[in-house]
Amino acid sequence: DAGVTQSPTHLIKTRGQHVTLRCSPISGHKSVSWYQQVLGQGPQFIFQYYEKEERGRGNFPDRFSARQFPNYSSELNVNALLLGDSALYLCASSFGYHYEQYFGPGTRLTVT
Amino acid sequence: AQSVTQLDSQVPVFEEAPVELRCNYSSSVSVYLFWYVQYPNQGLQLLLKYLSGSTLVESINGFEAEFNKSQTSFHLRKPSVHISDTAEYFCAVNEAGGTSYGKLTFGQGTILTVHP
Numbered sequence: 140d141a142g143v144t145q146s147p148t149h150l151i152k153t154r155g156q157h158v159t160l161r162c163s164p165i166s167g168h169k170s171v172s173w174y175q176q177v178l179g180q181g182p183q184f185i186f187q188y189y190e191k192e193e194r195g196r197g198n199f200p201d202r203f204s205a206r207q208f209p210n211y212s213s214e215l216n217v218n219a220l221l222l223g224d225s226a227l228y229l230c231a232s233s234f235g236y237h238y239e240q241y242f243g244p245g246t247r248l249t250v251t
Numbered sequence: 252a253q254s255v256t257q258l259d260s261q262v263p264v265f266e267e268a269p270v271e272l273r274c275n276y277s278s279s280v281s282v283y284l285f286w287y288v289q290y291p292n293q294g295l296q297l298l299l300k301y302l303s304g305s306t307l308v309e310s311i312n313g314f315e316a317e318f319n320k321s322q323t324s325f326h327l328r329k330p331s332v333h334i335s336d337t338a339e340y341f342c343a344v345n346e347a348g349g350t351s352y353g354k355l356t357f358g359q360g361t362i363l364t365v366h367p
Binding site: 231238241 | 255292356358
């Protein structure tokens with residue numbers, strides 16, 4: 140079975156631009172979560188979606204938004220990019236809330 | 252609020268030696284606990300999990316971790332490491348039940364370096 144997939148793999152943007160990151164969960168998984176991992180740190184929770192509804196939000200500004208589609212895939216959008224948004228963005232899928240989460244390979248975002 | 256502390260940022264060890272990576276957590280409710288491994292320029296791979304039942308959990312590649320509720324710890328151990336175990340290891344906690352959703356809180360990570 141295919142694991143969690145994310146696109147693109149790498150992305151370079153300039154300050155002020157907008158970016159959309161995409162994630163496809165493992166087949167049968169209904170929950171998708173997004174994490175930001177800054178170099179040298181552990182991942183930080185951004186959002187969780189379950190059955191197309193936002194179930195949780197981390198301590199991130201409103202420039203960050205996400206949605207989940209009927210096929211359970213998800214998009215993470217970041218507006219007005221700042222240099223500090225440079226990070227590895229990880230998507231994870233799980234069957235439900237408290238099941239183990241499986242991570243994709245991540246999207247490396249560089250903001251210049 | 253839940254939190255995770257990984258007590259060692261770096262652990263160097265020689266091949267075939269035993270290793271322990273320490274993890275302590277803080278939570279006011281019951282928790283689920285996880286260890287993930289991250290190789291350079293890759294995502295996180297689930298190494299093992301504690302959801303319920305036996306407090307000693309094992310992975311297929313020889314790692315084990317023991318949930319100690321009284322000490323709020325979930326240390327990761329391996330009796331004999333290989334060069335290929337060189338990676339960064341993250342401990343994570345998820346609060347169980349109630350109104351909590353599936354947010355994972357991670358520690359800062361421990362870089363395990365296995366020397367020949």
